[in-house]
Amino acid sequence: LTFAAQQALERGVPLYFVGEFLLTRPRWYWLDEEIFQSEHTAKLSYNVLTRQYRISRGALFQNFASLEDALNILARQSSTVIPAEMASKAGSYIAAARLRLDIAQLPKLLQVNALTGKDWTLNSDWYRWVINTAEMTVSGEDKTE
Numbered sequence: 001l002t003f004a005a006q007q008a009l010e011r012g013v014p015l016y017f018v019g020e021f022l023l024t025r026p027r028w029y030w031l032d033e034e035i036f037q038s039e040h041t042a043k044l045s046y047n048v049l050t051r052q053y054r055i056s057r058g059a060l061f062q063n064f065a066s067l068e069d070a071l072n073i074l075a076r077q078s079s080t081v082i083p084a085e086m087a088s089k090a091g092s093y094i095a096a097a098r099l100r101l102d103i104a105q106l107p108k109l110l111q112v113n114a115l116t117g118k119d120w121t122l123n124s125d126w127y128r129w130v131i132n133t134a135e136m137t138v139s140g141e142d143k144t145e
Contacts, residue, residue, distance in 0.1 A: 001071070004119035005101070008110060009053075009067075014045040016105035017122075019077045022096045023131075025089070035093065036082045041102065042074055075099065093131045099124045 001009070009015055023036040043056040052063045053070040064070040077097055101122035103114040114120035 001067070002119045002122065004113075004117070005122060006067070008106075009044065009046050010048075012046065012048065013107060013110065014043050014105075016102040017042050017044060017074060017099055018102050019099050020097065021077070023082060024094050024096075026092065026094060032094070038080050040078075044070060044074060090134050091132070093133065094128055095131055096126045096128045098126045 001015075005015060019040045019042065021036075021038045022034065024032040024034050026032050040057065043054075045054050045056070046052075046067075047054065050063075052065060053067055055062050055064070055070055055074055062070075062073065064073070077099065101114075101120065103111055103120060106114055106120075110120070
């Protein structure tokens, strides 16, 4: 975290991070086909009374004694399961993931600072990898047998 974001967090401003996952199928004749996309929001907050950091994902939450521990868990991404019929064609797929701070969830005064200053630019680069699949049916059985 940047100094400004850490100061805001320790003063009670929750930070919302969005984990994005994207699965595409490259096509030589057209733009890449978007197969699957998902976003997960996690709220990072600090409780001054207990001196604990909390990560909330929906109704689930975890408490941490240090900011470092909370950030390590926040950096770990998990995605929903991709339905088999969405990636049923044999070939290569490109998966991409990133984590970014959702500045739209900040208080209005901080949103102005976030738009004009780089202290609030907390976006990771896209991490990309290639997934090679064999042709499968919807049930997951190999068609090539």
